[in-house]
Amino acid sequence: xxxxxxxxxxxxxxxxxxxxxxxxxxxxxxxxxxxxxxxxxxxxxxxxxxxxxxxxxxxxxxxxxxxxxxxxxxxxxxxxxxxxxxxxxxxxxxxx
Amino acid sequence: xxxxxxxxxxxxxxxxxxxxxxxxxxxxxxxxxxxxxxxxxxxxxxxxxxxxxxxxxxxxxxxxxxxxxxxxxxxxxxxxxxxxxxxxxxxxxxxxxxxxxxxxxxxxxxxxxxxxxxxxxxxxxxxxxxxxxxxxxxxxxxxxxxxxxxxxxxxxxxxxxxxxxxxxxxxxxxxxxxxxxxxxxxxxxxxxxxxxxxxxxxxxxxxxxxxxxxxxxxxxxxxxxxxxxxxxxxxxxxxxxxxxxxxxxxxxxxxxxxxxxxxxxxxxxxxxxxxxxxxxxxxxxxxxxxxxxxxxxxxxxxxxxxxxxxxxxxxxxxxxxxxxxxxxxxxxxxxxxxxxxxxxxxxxxxxxxxxxxxxxxxx
Numbered sequence: 001x002x003x004x005x006x007x008x009x010x011x012x013x014x015x016x017x018x019x020x021x022x023x024x025x026x027x028x029x030x031x032x033x034x035x036x037x038x039x040x041x042x043x044x045x046x047x048x049x050x051x052x053x054x055x056x057x058x059x060x061x062x063x064x065x066x067x068x069x070x071x072x073x074x075x076x077x078x079x080x081x082x083x084x085x086x087x088x089x090x091x092x093x094x095x096x
Numbered sequence: 097x098x099x100x101x102x103x104x105x106x107x108x109x110x111x112x113x114x115x116x117x118x119x120x121x122x123x124x125x126x127x128x129x130x131x132x133x134x135x136x137x138x139x140x141x142x143x144x145x146x147x148x149x150x151x152x153x154x155x156x157x158x159x160x161x162x163x164x165x166x167x168x169x170x171x172x173x174x175x176x177x178x179x180x181x182x183x184x185x186x187x188x189x190x191x192x193x194x195x196x197x198x199x200x201x202x203x204x205x206x207x208x209x210x211x212x213x214x215x216x217x218x219x220x221x222x223x224x225x226x227x228x229x230x231x232x233x234x235x236x237x238x239x240x241x242x243x244x245x246x247x248x249x250x251x252x253x254x255x256x257x258x259x260x261x262x263x264x265x266x267x268x269x270x271x272x273x274x275x276x277x278x279x280x281x282x283x284x285x286x287x288x289x290x291x292x293x294x295x296x297x298x299x300x301x302x303x304x305x306x307x308x309x310x311x312x313x314x315x316x317x318x319x320x321x322x323x324x325x326x327x328x329x330x331x332x333x334x335x336x337x338x339x340x341x342x343x344x345x346x347x348x349x350x351x352x353x354x355x356x357x358x359x360x361x362x363x364x365x366x367x368x369x370x371x372x373x374x375x376x377x378x379x380x381x382x383x384x385x386x387x388x389x390x391x392x393x394x395x396x397x398x399x400x401x402x403x404x405x406x407x408x409x410x411x412x413x414x415x416x417x418x419x420x421x422x423x424x425x426x427x428x429x430x431x432x433x434x435x436x437x438x439x440x441x442x443x444x445x446x447x448x449x450x451x452x453x454x455x456x457x458x459x
Contacts, residue, residue: 012330012333015333016330017317024326028330031327032331034388035388036344038389039277041277042274042347042348042351043343045351047351047353050353052346053353055179056166057166057211057405059166059208062208092297092312
């Protein structure tokens with residue numbers, strides 16, 4: 001199962017929105033083969049009737065009240081903007 | 097953004113180990129550990145997903161604590177693997193660690209995984225006494241992958257605890273051998289999802305080279321992420337992709353349950369588990385760069401603790417023949433940090449690592 005091809009790496013990179021160079025494709029294909037061959041060891045364990053652990057704690061459905069809290073410090077928020085204009089986030093045009 | 101056990105793939109600069117500048121400080125909180133070790137900072141915070149506080153603490157000869165999952169809020173931390181990430185203190189000694197944990201522990205409505213429970217004063221656990229304490233030493237962590245000098249140092253720690261009145265005996269965590277495989281599947285899966293937000297629009301680096309929306313996504317991510325981060329995104333995307341989800345991701349989550357169960361059984365018998373923190377001392381910069389799998393093995397003693405959501409601490413104990421620090425790891429059941437503080441403090445008070453050894457900045 002760990003026999004992963006360069007085509008598969010190209011497909012996975014496309015799903016992950018990454019451009020890879022030829023040498024990266026080659027390198028990552030080899031790395032994935034090695035890592036997955038190692039990870040295969042978990043198949044030696046019998047996990048029939050074992051539940052999956054989804055989180056580290058047993059907590060479920062942590063809710064908060066659906067209340068609006070205004071955040072007044074506009075300057076502080078805009079500090080995170082890579083680009084800003086007249087108190088607003090400036091972003092590239094994303095609709096053609 | 098940085099991940100890996102050496103701090104060589106940092107997006108900023110390489111960090112060097114203060115005990116030998118030709119060696120790595122460990123990682124991924126290697127910068128924090130090196131700064132505290134070199135007296136550039138009185139303490140630091142690190143984040144630990146698979147050992148990133150404890151392993152660099154060990155390689156740099158300081159105290160590093162990964163608290164129980166849920167004890168410290170991660171609000172403000174860039175999420176890497178959300179079911180494993182935890183923030184904790186890197187300090188020069190155990191007392192500082194308890195004082196810093198007092199400040200950062202507790203419920204935060206901005207992190208829904210932080211537990212709503214009464215605050216504790218961890219400095220009350222700084223008691224110089226381990227009489228009657230039961231410590232288990234899982235034999236699997238003293239096997240062939242662990243260097244002879246690290247094993248020898250562990251035996252001395254065992255002897256010290258016995259002299260101080262604790263009961264120390266060998267035990268087994270057989271299923272622990274699967275922890276690294278489980279870790280890399282789960283952590284990379286979660287990371288590939290978490291890092292999806294770095295699209296060049298909402299978070300992080302934005303490319304200057306684009307003509308349409310897809311270019312912004314792809315070029316920002318490809319230019320902004322380092323080699324190790326890309327490797328983990330590819331692995332994570334692969335194990336979550338249709339056709340492989342059940343075989344890798346779901347299977348790993350089931351094995352995670354088996355590992356948690358094995359810990360639960362051990363903690364019915366023992367107050368603490370004792371292992372090396374790292375199977376070797378600091379390796380040379382560049383030594384493991386081209387072999388990701390070998391690099392991942394540097395986390396073999398620390399990763400199982402994150403899989404279990406348990407607290408674990410590195411305590412420095414010896415130097416090897418090259419003058420590099422060796423540390424041991426104490427592991428307790430969830431929210432039993434007090435037991436760790438008590439045992440670590442007792443060891444520290446009855447030994448002299450910090451008084452006798454300081455970084456030399458050689459190399």
